[in-house]
Amino acid sequence: MRIVVIVKEVADTEAVISLKDGLPDLSATAMVNNPYDEYAVEEALQQADKLGDCTVTAVMVGREKSKENLRKILAMGVGEAVLIDDEALAGADPLQIAQVLKAAIEPLEPAFVLAGRQGVDYDWGLAPLALAELLGWGHVGLIAKLEITGSAFKAETEGDDGLLTFEGSLPAVFTADKSLNEPRYPSLKGIMQAKKKPLETKTLADLGLDAAAVGGAAAGLKLINCNYPPRKEAGRVIAGETAAEKAAALVKALREEAKVI
Amino acid sequence: MTKVLIIGEHRQGELKANAGELVAAARVLGDTIRAAVLGPGASQAAAAFGAYGVDTVRVLDTDVAYSSDGFAAALAPVIAECEVNYIVLMQSFFGRDLGARLAARLGTPFINDVTALAVEDGQVVATKPLYAGKVIGKLAFTGKGPKVITLRPKNFTPAAADQAATVETKPLELPAELKCQVTHVEPKATGMIDVKEADIIVSGGRGVGGPDGFEPLRDFAQAIGAALGASRAAVDAGWIAHSHQVGQTGKVVNPQLYIACGISGAIQHLAGMQTSKVIVAINNNPDAPIFKLADYGIVDDLFQVVPELKKLMVEALAG
Ligand SMILES: Cc1cc2nc3c(=O)[nH]c(=O)nc-3n(C[C@H](O)[C@H](O)[C@H](O)COP(=O)(O)OP(=O)(O)OC[C@H]3O[C@@H](n4cnc5c(N)ncnc54)[C@H](O)[C@@H]3O)c2cc1C
Ligand SMILES: Nc1ncnc2c1ncn2[C@@H]1O[C@H](COP(=O)(O)O)[C@@H](O)[C@H]1O
Numbered sequence: 001m002r003i004v005v006i007v008k009e010v011a012d013t014e015a016v017i018s019l020k021d022g023l024p025d026l027s028a029t030a031m032v033n034n035p036y037d038e039y040a041v042e043e044a045l046q047q048a049d050k051l052g053d054c055t056v057t058a059v060m061v062g063r064e065k066s067k068e069n070l071r072k073i074l075a076m077g078v079g080e081a082v083l084i085d086d087e088a089l090a091g092a093d094p095l096q097i098a099q100v101l102k103a104a105i106e107p108l109e110p111a112f113v114l115a116g117r118q119g120v121d122y123d124w125g126l127a128p129l130a131l132a133e134l135l136g137w138g139h140v141g142l143i144a145k146l147e148i149t150g151s152a153f154k155a156e157t158e159g160d161d162g163l164l165t166f167e168g169s170l171p172a173v174f175t176a177d178k179s180l181n182e183p184r185y186p187s188l189k190g191i192m193q194a195k196k197k198p199l200e201t202k203t204l205a206d207l208g209l210d211a212a213a214v215g216g217a218a219a220g221l222k223l224i225n226c227n228y229p230p231r232k233e234a235g236r237v238i239a240g241e242t243a244a245e246k247a248a249a250l251v252k253a254l255r256e257e258a259k260v261i
Numbered sequence: 262m263t264k265v266l267i268i269g270e271h272r273q274g275e276l277k278a279n280a281g282e283l284v285a286a287a288r289v290l291g292d293t294i295r296a297a298v299l300g301p302g303a304s305q306a307a308a309a310f311g312a313y314g315v316d317t318v319r320v321l322d323t324d325v326a327y328s329s330d331g332f333a334a335a336l337a338p339v340i341a342e343c344e345v346n347y348i349v350l351m352q353s354f355f356g357r358d359l360g361a362r363l364a365a366r367l368g369t370p371f372i373n374d375v376t377a378l379a380v381e382d383g384q385v386v387a388t389k390p391l392y393a394g395k396v397i398g399k400l401a402f403t404g405k406g407p408k409v410i411t412l413r414p415k416n417f418t419p420a421a422a423d424q425a426a427t428v429e430t431k432p433l434e435l436p437a438e439l440k441c442q443v444t445h446v447e448p449k450a451t452g453m454i455d456v457k458e459a460d461i462i463v464s465g466g467r468g469v470g471g472p473d474g475f476e477p478l479r480d481f482a483q484a485i486g487a488a489l490g491a492s493r494a495a496v497d498a499g500w501i502a503h504s505h506q507v508g509q510t511g512k513v514v515n516p517q518l519y520i521a522c523g524i525s526g527a528i529q530h531l532a533g534m535q536t537s538k539v540i541v542a543i544n545n546n547p548d549a550p551i552f553k554l555a556d557y558g559i560v561d562d563l564f565q566v567v568p569e570l571k572k573l574m575v576e577a578l579a580g
Contacts, residue, residue: 121391123374123393125373133330158504159446160270161446164447165444165447169441224398226396226398229396229397232556234553235556246561248569255577
């Protein structure tokens with residue numbers, strides 16, 4: 001049995017995003033595995049342990065240099081990885097990424113797929129749901145808990161008006177929220193082993209896909225330009241001798257200057 | 262003629278007030294507005310659309326609380342048949358989940374978490390914060406077919422509900438087989454305001470020192486009708502549940518007033534709250550980076566300040 005976990009690279013959350021000609025320029029930005037995807041990886045590993053006799057495969061649509069981050073996923077304990085790297089994919093939209101993921105994942109016949117709830121870049125949260133739709137599978141987004149029993153699943157999610165329990169049958173796609181688990185750190189042994197684990201690279205042609213259809217040139221969206229949000233100026237420190245005095249001066253300011261209370 | 266379909270949200274048959282935001286956005290996009298409401302109690306909720314001038318509402322009245330594949334399958338044929346140009350939902354759990362699934366089903370582009378919409382040179386331009394608001398992007402659709410948009414809450418001035426259209430409802434149908442569905446809903450504990458909905462947020466970080474350190478903040482928040490927020494450091498330490506986390510890997514919030522107590526102001530935290538109208542920081546370290554962003558700073562021990570602030574704010578809000 002196989003579990004697939006899909007992982008994307010994003011700009012380090014510490015990074016300030018540079019703009020060049022009004023568009024994000026990440027050429028000098030450190031890239032990391034999408035933080036939410038680490039919860040997906042952890043869940044895949046824990047589920048594999050529970051289910052037994054299970055291979056966990058990581059799949060990433062990325063670039064040659066993404067291998068470094070994929071190795072980190074392997075170091076966490078994932079068994080093997082597939083990188084889909086094709087120049088034509090620059091600027092592809094999440095629906096196109098989902099088509100690529102489908103072509104890569106379908107032949108692997110996983111019992112289920114785990115993903116992050118959203119990339120902390122464009123916050124789409126779309127690729128995994130689109131993958132489920134394209135494969136004709138169910139999905140549950142933002143899961144906080146997952147139970148697999150045979151070919152059935154039960155998953156919990158924090159919905160808008162309460163905690164939702166979803167039930168359905170496998171195969172399915174699940175996207176991980178932060179409350180799902182606590183991702184492990186790779187051990188030294190894991191890091192050593194990761195170097196020898198299979199990491200296969202594929203192009204669109206290898207997957208039998210047409211670059212003209214799934215490539216960035218055919219994307220359904222265009223980023224016109226980007227700006228920095230208006231910078232908030234530092235305000236003022238409230239003067240006073242005691243905590244009580246400062247609190248009083250603050251409440252007066254909130255009321256008379258800021259007019260928010 | 263541009264046709265817009267808005268997907269209303271309701272709580273057991275009661276249409277949510279964010280319907281006004283959906284209508285406001287739809288009016289920017291087009292001239293014919295239709296609505297759809299789905300789930301248990303949908304027929305009852307549909308009637309409330311009349312007040313917004315919407316005269317035809319598609320209704321999926323079913324016992325199934327939610328099924329992304331089922332609801333998307335129920336909507337897709339109508340969207341094709343009516344040649345809908347835009348579909349607008351809220352960026353809530355329901356809206357983002359159904360919107361994404363629907364876009365995938367229709368094979369059409371999706372722009373979520375939109376904070377503003379405009380038509381420039383005949384082209385719809387959607388504004389959306391990227392990288393947790395570190396930059397603000399403007400995006401346009403290039404693909405064909407109906408486009409799906411979700412709205413960040415509280416960014417569109419709600420349309421008034423003051424019209425008197427009679428609502429005609431037309432039923433939708435669930436497919437016979439559902440791949441996945443909600444089988445149980447555990448309602449939220451009452452009295453707890455979510456940080457995403459709150460006008461005031463009292464937020465605590467590592468500076469509160471432990472789970473008990475949140476007590477004075479919770480007290481303060483409850484007394485003034487605020488929501489309780491937290492930094493990731495506090496959440497990861499297990500002092501408070503993840504649903505309270507504000508920031509790049511938590512919730513992005515936009516209240517009138519954000520009061521950060523014992524939070525240093527890491528970039529990932531700031532990304533989640535920097536658009537708050539007024540920011541107050543209470544921190545005993547005058548060099549904490551949060552002061553660079555705060556409108557008002559108090560350099561002091563939060564445990565000294567918070568009880569005083571609670572007393573005075575309760576008085577101020579009452580008077
Ligand atoms: C991938 C990734 C994603 C992240 N996402 C998020 C996110 O979504 N949200 C988030 O918040 N963080 C996030 N972080 C973590 C972030 O980098 C910081 O570590 C975190 O925000 C620090 O929390 P803090 O300010 O509570 O703690 P600290 O940085 O330790 O600050 C505590 C502050 O409390 C003050 N203090 C201590 N005692 C008192 C007292 N008695 N009275 C007043 N002040 C006091 C101190 O002076 C200090 O400034 C993320 C990090 C990574 C790597
Ligand atoms: N290029 C990609 N390669 C592999 N997985 C991806 C890729 N893009 C998105 N995903 C997965 O889909 C999730 C949501 O991403 P997004 O739709 O881009 O917000 C991520 O957390 C990943 O798990």
